[in-house]
Amino acid sequence: WFENPHHCYLSHCWFVYHLVTVFQIFDYIIMSFNGFKKTNQSYFELYINSDGGIMSSEQIREERLRKGLCVECQGVPTKLYDIKRARFNPLSFKKTKLNVAGESLDGNCLKCHPHLDPYHGRTKIRRGLRKQRKQRKQKSKEQSNIKTTEEETKEPELEIISLEKIRSVVEDLSNAGDSDNTTNTLVQIIKEHSENIEIFEFCIHKIQDLCKGSEDYRNSMLSTGALNDILQATKTHFKNAVIQELVCNTIRSLCNTPESRIILSRSGALAYIINVFVEHIDNEDVVSAGLCCLRKFSPNSEAREPISVLSGIDYVCKAMKLHSNVTNIQQDGCAILTNCAIDVEKQQVTLASDVEVEAITNAMFNHQNNPSVVSQVCFSITSFNHEERNVRRIRQVDGILELLVKITQYCEDSRVKEDAIGILDIFETSESNDYYLENQVLDSISQILVEDYRTMPDEKMRQVIGLMDDYEWSSKVFVAILQSLNKLCQQYPIQKEIVIRDQVVKNIITRMKKCADFAPIQSNGFELLGEIMKDDDSLRSMVLDMDGCEAVTTAMTKHIRNKAVQKAGRGVLNILSKEFPSEEEFECYMRTWNPEQKIAAA
DSSP states (O other): OOSSHHHHHHHHHHHHHHHHHHHHHHHHHHHHHTTOOGGGOOTTSOEEOTTSOEEOHHHHHHHHHHHTBOSSOSSSOOBOEEEEEOSSOTTOEEEEEOOBTTTEETTEETTTOGGGOTTTTOSSOOHHHHHHHHHHHHHHHHHOOOOOHHHHHOOOOGGGOOHHHHHHHHHHHHHHTOHHHHHHHHHHHHHHTTTOHHHHHHHHHHHHHHHHHOHHHHHHHHHTTHHHHHHHHHGGGTTOHHHHHHHHHHHHHHOOSHHHHHHHHHTTHHHHHHHHHHHHTTOHHHHHHHHHHHHHHTTSHHHHHHHHHTTHHHHHHHHHHHTTTOHHHHHHHHHHHHHHHEETTTTEEOOOOHHHHHHHHHHHHHTTTOHHHHHHHHHHHHHHTTSHHHHHHHHTSTTHHHHHHHHHHHOOOHHHHHHHHHHHHHHHHHHHHHHHHHHHHHHHHHHHHSOOTTSOHHHHHHHHHHHHHHTTTOHHHHHHHHHHHHHHHHHOHHHHHHHOOHHHHHHHHHHHHHTTTOHHHHHHHHHHHHHHHTTOHHHHHHHHHTTHHHHHHHHHHHTTTOHHHHHHHHHHHHHHGGGSSSHHHHHHHHHHHOTTOOOTTO
16 A cells, blocks of 8 residues: 555545544533533534534525524524425525514514514503404404414504494403403503594593593503503603693592602603693683693602703793683692792792782682682782791782771681781781891991991992892882982092992893883882993993983983983983984884884983
8 A cells, every 4th residue: 555656645645634533522422421412502603414514604505595593593593484395396485474473573573673662661461452362363363264374473553443442442441350461451551552633632531530540550551651652652642632631630540649759750741741831821621721730740849840940830820821711720820839839848938939929819810719729819919928038028009908807897608707817917027027127237437428437438328229129029129229329439439340240230220121110219219320430431332232221211201200210211312322323223212112203302
């Protein structure tokens, strides 16, 4: 053999071939002992064919495609297609998609792509619907014995289920007493039939009725987070007032305990209700349902902050103004404003805004013959009166004192009469205290104006300006402040330019707009503005930007027979006209504020 080179080469090849084969066999035996299984390898790893050879990833992929298996499975591959080859022609075959629950759907592997599974993530099986599907399948099999594999495995879509069938299934589930299964079924139907208004409305109405009558259904709705799914699905019909009213009533049926109100607040129920107000503020039924919900939430400390942050107070006041003749809206609105203003834990009452005071007092004016509304308003006023500044604001509302006196005289409800008497006592005490306080402040202002060389002029101005915010509630004090500042600006023109800045001018104009009917504030305010703007171009521009011309023309129109207001107003307009290149442009600008030209002299 070694003498013939050709024989030597053949023997060498024979030896190498058998040596490699032995190594492959040993490797296969060792992997078998280690728990290796051929079917547990993906095409990214090693595969061994029937001859013991190692298959490449491309060979594994082709093998799986040939057999109709998933090419992405890391473990045992899922069968996606049923491949039938012709008996006499191996190249001809028929490829059929398999639909197996939890494994394959229309040629897609549900193990590798679980998001394609319509039943993925369900915590409970909808027994009623499955039973109905099973009965339909059995009936169809009896009618026709010829069924393809696809028709036998494919489940009917839920969209074909009519409202009558859903109604019967839900009734069967609710009669069986399984609250969790019934709730999950209703929520699932809502999600899958969100476009169908009739089915959607039936499911929401059914959930509302079940939650009203059973604690188990309320707990089921809260524990499973079903409300989140309902709120998400309801966005499709956000402009539908009937559905929004049903959703608000459903939320109201759930928040019957402090714990449930906390859960619902954190799930976004408050934000949803306030957004409903924004969209349906003109609809009486929706507003009534939404306010009733907020009234239940408002006593909870965790709910008060979101209501304030989301401008819920403003929307409540707006709803009360738009529906001023609706009794329950006025009652619920006053209760919400009161609950949001009171912090029981800190024993504090927030300062009521002008909009809140107007909403509460108008409720009493518009329903003074309704004891239930008057009682709620009296309770709200009494609660707000724990803050002294609120007492002043409510006491200064025109006609409130006369109305309270009328209630004490003619109201037949003894409780309402007692509340009105208590409020009048608080107002009387507050008015007496304010009278002495105003006199003390007026004396302080007089002392500041006295010639005192130890106090610098700019310090005097700052002392008087500091009284503006503290005593903005007193018209008498504010008039004295305006007169004092005017006098100091005339005496110390240099210090005037240093001390009198933007914020002071803004406070003056804001107060003048608020007290447009009080002539002394208008006349003295105009005189002070004229003195301030006389030598300061920047302040003139700022007054124009703050609609100062509108404030002047409004005051001059309201007090057209008051010589002091007319004279001071003309002086301000003459100074503001310097900001315009010509009198014609200033006249055109003035026409926008006074189209009727009642103040032709200006």
